[in-house]
Amino acid sequence: ETGVTQSPTHLIKTRGQQVTLRCSSQSGHNTVSWYQQALGQGPQFIFQYYREEENGRGNFPPRFSGIQFPNYSSELNVNALELDDSALYLCASSFMANSEAFFGQGSRLTVV
Amino acid sequence: EDQVTQSPEALRLQEGESSSLNCSYTVSGLRGLFWYRQDPGKGPEFLFTLYSAGEEKEKERLKATLTKKESFLHITAPKPEDSATYLCAVQAGLAGSQGNLIFGKGTKLSVKP
Numbered sequence: 001e002t003g004v005t006q007s008p009t010h011l012i013k014t015r016g017q018q019v020t021l022r023c024s025s026q027s028g029h030n031t032v033s034w035y036q037q038a039l040g041q042g043p044q045f046i047f048q049y050y051r052e053e054e055n056g057r058g059n060f061p062p063r064f065s066g067i068q069f070p071n072y073s074s075e076l077n078v079n080a081l082e083l084d085d086s087a088l089y090l091c092a093s094s095f096m097a098n099s100e101a102f103f104g105q106g107s108r109l110t111v112v
Numbered sequence: 113e114d115q116v117t118q119s120p121e122a123l124r125l126q127e128g129e130s131s132s133l134n135c136s137y138t139v140s141g142l143r144g145l146f147w148y149r150q151d152p153g154k155g156p157e158f159l160f161t162l163y164s165a166g167e168e169k170e171k172e173r174l175k176a177t178l179t180k181k182e183s184f185l186h187i188t189a190p191k192p193e194d195s196a197t198y199l200c201a202v203q204a205g206l207a208g209s210q211g212n213l214i215f216g217k218g219t220k221l222s223v224k225p
Contacts, residue, residue: 004155006155010208029206031211033211033212035213040118040217042199042201042216042217042218043156043199043201043213043215044215045212045213045214048211048212048217056211056212058212059185069194073176088153089154090155092213094211096211097211097213098143098144098203098211099148100158100161101146101211101213102158102159103148103155103156103158105154106153106155107156108153
């Protein structure tokens, strides 16, 4: 059984640029959630996808967008990057929308 | 507003010195309370889910308990490899609703040999 994998693990972007982060969900899981974790803070919910449909969104602006593919993998896209977007971005997959979530290793984004 | 507060922020223990971490919460309809372990620069690792007051779960040196207002993570005879940040999260809302987790800021545990 493969776990949740994310790519890239580290990346550096310039303010104003766009970034796409990728997530492969755990085998058998149809739900993917994305979280942003700033240094020293707990993860903050960005949005969730259940069977390719958005199933809830946290308090993040529209420049944060996502998609889930038929194989349940997912991408997080952030436009017009700001310095405050620097964080660890975590993807979590689960069997159902409100069951236990298992996290990937994260993508560390630095905006300069 | 749903909220999770963890205490202490940091805890330093000697190897073998047992202690407890606290997670207090206010939510509109608790569906589950989750404990995760997070090593520096890594994603959270799932430890336990608790669903109702009075429930307890154990895994090696860790034991999690739940009341109507808080949860405790008890660490018995910790070892240096238990050093990590422990995150508490709640899932709230009606059945079938989105399953987003609301996290606390975590407790950073250091265990010295």
